[in-house]
Amino acid sequence: MTPADLLSLQARHHHDAGRLAEAETLYLRSLAHDPFHHDALHGLGLLHHATERERTATALIGRAIALSPLTAHYYRDLAVGLMKLGRLATMAAACRIATMLAPGDRNGWTMLGMALSLSPCDTPATVTVLRRAILSGAGTVPVLMKLGETARLAGRKTLAVAAYRMAAALSPQDIYLLYNLGTVRKEAGEPREAIAAFRQAIRIDPSFGHAFYGAGDCLIRLEQADEAAGILRQSAALDPARFDTLSGLARINEIENDNTAAERWFRRAAVVNPGDAVAHFNHGIVLERLNRQGDAADVYDKALEADPNLGGAHEKFIFKLNIARWRDYERDVERARRFVRERGGKVLPIPFTYIPSTPAEQLLCARRVSADAVPAGxxxxxxxxxxxxxxxxxxxxxxxxxxxxxxxxxxxxxxxxxxxxxxxxxxxxxxxxxxxxxxxxxxxxxxxxxxxxxxxxxxxxxxxxxxxxxxxxxxxxxxxxxxxxxxxxxxxxxxxxxxxxxxxxxxxxxxxxxxxxxxxxxxxxxxxxxxxxxxxxxxxPHVYQVNDHRKMAALPRARAEYGLPDDGLVFCCFNHTAKITPGVFGIWMRLLRAVPGSVLWLLIYNQEALAGLRREAAAHGVDPNRLVPAPIIPQAQHLARYAVANLFLDTFPYTAHTTGSDALWMGCPLVTRTGETFPSRVAGSLLHAFGVPELVTDTAAAYEALALELARSRTRLAGLRSLLLDRRATTPAYDTPRFARHLEQAFETMWMLHRTGQPSRPIQVMPVQPADV
Missing domain, CATH: 3.40.50.11380 (Rossmann fold)
Known part of the structure; x- marks a missing residue:
């Protein structure tokens, strides 16, 4: 035995007896004989732990590890100092090495469990390590709670419940542990068991508002609305500004179809937590149900300000379009397009087609919505x-x-x-x-x-x-x-x-x-x-949109009965308000200013829409009363309105579809503009089928120029009306029997490809003549 070995053993004897000063002297004497004596370095490091000199302690034990890298307990003791220094990631790494070197050492697993219970880790691998630590005897409350938290984040609900149950058994008076147990049982689809945990926490501390909310939320899931309301009101009495309680009370009102009361609770919740995007989103949903579209639009904006990636809120710009609230139109459009194009977001496709977008973006949008709708299995x-x-x-x-x-x-x-x-x-x-x-x-x-x-x-x-x-x-x-x-x-x-x-x-x-x-x-x-x-x-061939050649229109009423001038030119657009864009509306307003005495007849779904459109007209220097509302009426009566209108002004990029074929059937000329997307080209297809391709334009300037040219020539408009009415009997757009033969030909080709084992491929249907029908 060397002098360094002997001095190190003597130091260890004094160290174990608590005579730290004598031990330190002997450790230092041992190192004086042999500066590379790893046992003396390790012992001196432990002594520094005991006297709270952690930085020196970890440095000494680190030197010992460098000299003897396969000694497991050195790593375990190093972890103690690292924990005290707050170096949790390094602590966990040291503990992992200790357990690898000595997998049967319970103390090593205990330290690793402690390290992971203190570290911000949530990976499936961590779950495995924590389970091993617990099976090795490190089943302390902090380790069990860390296992529960990590398993929950990893989606392993059953394991999370088991871990929290074990922890609660060891510490049955810990209300926060009981709350966590209730929460994971609720998430695991065990609301009744979750309620038991929440109620136990309430018995221990009747002022613990979190547990009241947890129990109330479970009762909502069990459709026990009355009992849920009672317990949530107790929670609200304890803390009137508790966000989740207010949200829970709102949900109860939703279940009871009391949207007015639900709106009040959601509004309070959003005030309490203005940075919570979901709170604003839920508030907006209820405002939708109350048909308060403008208020809903404002609230959805707040949701996106709080969380720009909140998918459901991006499509809600539709409520602004519904009421012609265009103040932030360019921003809203670009935000929605960027969300779909760059962030992988999901937006409902119909609102997305109303705004300027590309075929590629519309494909991305549709793909995500369809993928989300596929059921399990x-x-x-x-x-x-x-x-x-x-x-x-x-x-x-x-x-x-x-x-x-x-x-x-x-x-x-x-x-x-x-x-x-x-x-x-x-x-x-x-x-x-x-x-x-x-x-x-x-x-x-x-x-x-x-x-x-x-x-x-x-x-x-x-x-x-x-x-x-x-x-x-x-x-x-x-x-x-x-x-x-x-x-x-x-x-x-x-x-x-x-x-x-x-x-x-x-x-x-x-x-x-x-x-x-x-x-x-x-x-x-x-x-x-x-x-x-x-x-x-x-x-x-000819046109994709089928139409019913048997539809009937009522007799038109006098213009005055529709609120229209007897002699002024009547522009009309019976497309939905949401399809009207600021750019198109600006053209319409210039047309009204250029054609004295003219009016614009618009289909109006609600008063907010009319108010919004008239507000925009005033901003363009046009008397708001020149926008004449057309209410929703039965189809035959609606068709009769086209008989007294002079010119249909189409929207863009979502053009007239059914409204376009209605207008042309009734002889009302229609001016459209085409783009690259499907919805921007439907009206153009109908106009080609009626044999009037000259009414199809491809730029905003050409659209405006053609509309103004026609508006200034009543003779030409009358000629177009006669032409359209004459062609009604011969146009492919309204030859329903011939259309049926074309579609049936497509069906038979599809079936032939299927039954002969061929993959689907593009199909070109050959036209049949009316005599062949």
């Missing part, structure tokens, strides 16, 4: 519903039309004639309604009479609806809703039919791999735009 259902290629040819194909608009809606008025005209010797036609509305309406009764069977899917789950369609033997399922209200993309995602087609209801791609085709025409979607569609393009 969709692949298994697709396999179950799969019908192999090589099916025998069938004398009669079953076509299913899936729609949320078999009701008093534009799509219903467009498609009913088609349903009636289908050739029943070749096709069996079924309707699948996904809307709760429409029962008993005249248009619904006509649709039900037109199809060979109507199924109501609104109350069915994704799988139930898909099973119904599959059981009906549908060969081709045509979706008429797309990304609109009452759409059932979740059902389409299960592929209940071997061929699925996107048509009419939404002007664009669904962005989904479970849709095979989209029906268009060469003008609305040129072949070169195929890259922006996940479906294969099916080009119909």
């Amino acid at each position: 969709a692949a298994d259902w697709r396999h179950r519903f799969r019908r192999p290629a090589g099916e025998p040819d069938k004398p009669i194909l079953t076509i299913g039309y899936l729609s949320g608009d078999f009701r008093d809606h534009a799509v219903a008025y467009l498609v009913t004639g088609l349903l009636e005209e289908h050739d029943r010797t070749r096709f069996r036609i079924l309707g699948y309604s996904t809307s709760p509305d429409g029962h008993g309406q005249p248009i619904r009764r006509r649709i039900e009479a037109a199809v060979d069977g109507m199924r109501c899917l609104h109350d069915l789950t994704s799988t139930e609806a898909a099973e119904r369609i599959h059981a009906d033997g549908v060969d081709i399922l045509v979706d008429l809703s797309g990304h609109t209200r009452y759409a059932r993309i979740d059902v389409l995602a299960l592929r209940p039919a071997p061929i699925q087609v996107n048509y009419l209801g939404y002007p664009g791609t669904l962005g989904a791999d479970f849709m095979d085709y989209i029906v268009v025409d060469a003008f609305t979607v040129p072949a070169a735009q195929q890259p922006f569609y996940t479906e294969r393009l099916v080009h119909l």
Whole structure:
């Protein structure tokens, strides 16, 4: 034994006996004999720990490790000093090495568990280490709580519950631990067990507001609204400014359909926590239900200020468009486009098509919404519903039309004639309604009479609806809703039919791999735009939009009865207010100023919209009263209004669709502007079908110039009206039987490709002549 060894052993004897001064002297003498004596360096380091000289202690033990890097307890003792110095990440690293060198050392695992309980770590690997630490005997409350927290963040709810339960058993009076136990049990789908934990915390401390809210939230989930309200009011009494309690009371009012009371609670919650984006968002939702669109728009702006990445709030600029609140229009448009384009955000596609955007951006937008709608287990259902290629040819194909608009809606008025005209010797036609509305309406009764069977899917789950369609033997399922209200993309995602087609209801791609085709025409979607569609393009001749040649208009009333001047020129636009952009409106105002005595007749859905448009007119120097409101009225009476209007001014970039075909059917000339996107080209397609392509422009300046030229020539306008009325009987846009033959030709081509095992491909339908129909 060397002198250094002997002195180190003597130092250790004094150290263990608590004679620290003598021990330090002997450690130093040992190191004087041998400066590289790692036991003496380690012992002196421990002595410095005991006398709270941590920096020197960690330096001495670090030197000992450098000399003996495989000694496990050196790392464990180094961790003690690192913990005291607050160097938690380094502490955890030292503990990991200690457990690797001595995996059977309980003390090493205890230190590692302590290190991880103090460190901000939340990875699945940490969960594994913490479990090992606990199994090795380091089951202290801090370690168990850290395991619970980390497992929760990793999505391992069952493990999180188990960890918090063990911790609560060791410390049953810790109200915060009980609150955490209740929270993880709630998140694990165990609301009753969560309530027990929250109530235990309340018994220990009746002033613990967090537990009152937790119990109330669970009672809401259990649909026990009365009991939830009682306990949340107790929470509010303890802390009137508690954010989550106020939100919980608002939710109870929502359940009770008392939106006025819910709005008050949400407003208070947003005041209490103005930086909480979700608080503003929830407030906006209730304001929507109260039809306070302007207030909702303001609140959604606050939500985006608090969190620019809050997806649901980005699409809410639609409420500003609904009421012509354009103060921040350019900012709102760019913010929504950037959110979709650069941040991977999700925005509802219909509002997104109302603003200037590109086909590529609209594809991105649609892809994300469709992907989010795919139910869990969709692949298994697709396999179950799969019908192999090589099916025998069938004398009669079953076509299913899936729609949320078999009701008093534009799509219903467009498609009913088609349903009636289908050739029943070749096709069996079924309707699948996904809307709760429409029962008993005249248009619904006509649709039900037109199809060979109507199924109501609104109350069915994704799988139930898909099973119904599959059981009906549908060969081709045509979706008429797309990304609109009452759409059932979740059902389409299960592929209940071997061929699925996107048509009419939404002007664009669904962005989904479970849709095979989209029906268009060469003008609305040129072949070169195929890259922006996940479906294969099916080009119909002439026009893609079907119309009903049997629709009837009422007799027009005198202009005065509509609030119009007897002699002044009447511009009209019966598109939705949300489709009106500041740029287009500026053109309209210049036209009003340039044509004395003229008025602009606009379809008005609510008084906020009228007030907003008239406010903008005044800002353009136009008498607000020159904007004449047209209220919502039955279709036949609405069609009659076109007879007394002189010129339809189209919107952009979302042009007239049903309103365009209505105007042309009634002989009202329409001026449009086209762009690159599907919705910007529909009116142009209709005008080509009516044989008046000269009314289609491609720039804002050309649109304005043409509209002004026509407005200054009543003779030319009258000539156009006569021309349109003459062509009503011959235009492909209203030749419903011929349109049906074209679409049926497309269906038969789709079926041929499927049954012969060929992949879907673009289809060009050959035109038939009226005599061939």
